[in-house]
Amino acid sequence: MHRVFQEDPGVFARTFRRLGLEFADPVSVTQLPSDLTEFKPLERRVDTLMRCDNPDGSSYLLAVEAQGKPDPDKPSSWAYYMAHLYAKYTVPPVLLVVCQDERTARWAQKPFTIGPPQLEAITLRCLVLGPHNVPRVTDEAEAAADIALATLSAIVHAREVDADVILRALATALTKQDEETALPYAELAESGLSSVPAALEIWRKLMTMDISQYQGTLAQRLRAEGEAQGKAEGGIDAVLFVLERRGIALADEQRAHVVACTDSDTIRTWLDRALTASTADEVFAQR
Known part of the structure; x- marks a missing residue:
């Protein structure tokens, strides 16, 4: 049933024109390998994948993707995910895309189609959560x-x-x-x-x-970060104060460099040098 199309590829367009689909006669045809087996591993990962079982005994797969911006390459990857998941698990897959801006959410929400204009062979539809539909929980x-x-x-x-x-x-x-x-x-x-x-x-x-x-790990880390930030800010003030009192002027770039620093050891080194340095360059010299 398929060999006739190898013998005369144009029969495809001619036949479907008679059935109401306007495919043009091709000006050239290239025979491609029919073996679609992939020997080279290709890594494809969804962000999260879960199987959800319903009370009535039915199930579905929930694939969750976090999307930061519109990406023209994503729809083909997502279509692959859905086809692969259904072939592997024979369970209906659902794709959920979560976005932090409405532009990306609106883009992800529209149907993505694969196929020529005459026939949309695959239509991919995602469920989308974003600023436009997730409730603002302010209470x-x-x-x-x-x-x-x-x-x-x-x-x-x-x-x-x-x-x-x-x-x-x-x-x-x-x-x-x-x-x-x-x-x-x-x-x-x-x-x-x-x-x-x-x-x-x-x-x-x-x-x-x-x-x-x-007293958990997050709380301890946050407190430690807060204490470190306080020490860093105190050290920055000390560096600027000593340089000012000693009459050593800083260029705007140097001042911004000091203010942005968060490394306590670096700030301590600057402070030590500020006590004896003759110029600002001596304070920030790489040694």
């Missing part, structure tokens, strides 16, 4: 009632103008939870906010203030 009681949703809300809305309100509601709700519940979600929030520096800074300050009753 402490609501956050406490569903910590996971509140955490997702904080991450997804991290770029929004009311992000601080959402973060505070989550932070306050976490103080009402036991350590075993609170710390994993506190860490998830911090990880999810890592691409939004302003929101991450707010979150770390909230955590430093609000989880003092916890």
